[in-house]
Amino acid sequence: MSKPERHVFVCVQSRPEGHPRGSCGEKASLALFQGFQQAFEAQKLWGRFLLTNCGCIGPCHAGPSVLVYPEGIMYTGVRVSDIAVIVEEHLLGGKPVKRLFAEPEVWPNDV
Template sequence: MELPEELPQLYKRHIFACHTQRPPQHPRGSCGAAGAGPLWERLGKRIEALDLTGEVGFTASGCLGFCSAGPLIVIYPEGVWYKPQSEADIDLIVEHHLQQDRLVEDLVVVLSR
């Protein structure tokens, strides 16, 4: 069976946030060790406070594969990777990307394998 041209979407956007926690001395690092916990908590609260839960999915993920760059989130369907470092960064992502459909260019991460 071939894939259809377009599949129905549950959300307008879906955010995956790495929750991997490795020991601080681990050579690969981790988003958890880089302080992701409070940032993701803030992101979840902002999504709820702005009543975006019906259009924005927010999923805790395991490792996204770029451990030394963390903390990281990826937002689909655009496939944009962000590296927020503060609650203010989270607020910018919510306001610009989720509400205004605009990139937060200073926080975008371009990754390569």
């Protein structure tokens, strides 16, 4: 396996209904992860990039959250309709999507 250009983590953490922190899972993050899988498959991105579902990465209140390395860019409030722009602009184009950045007090995206 060669080193990927970028690694995308999608939080799919699910907590019980009514949990005070909430969770990305209750905000359709599993559908978001599946949408990324479909985009990776359709555009043959496997190998060039990595995609991993993960547990909590922090800002449960603002999810679903997506974290992209090596830049360490965190996106929050990501919807399935945002996948194409993340793939095209950030993964393929190298330009993070600023409108989806987590609030600075949650995660300072230094770009």
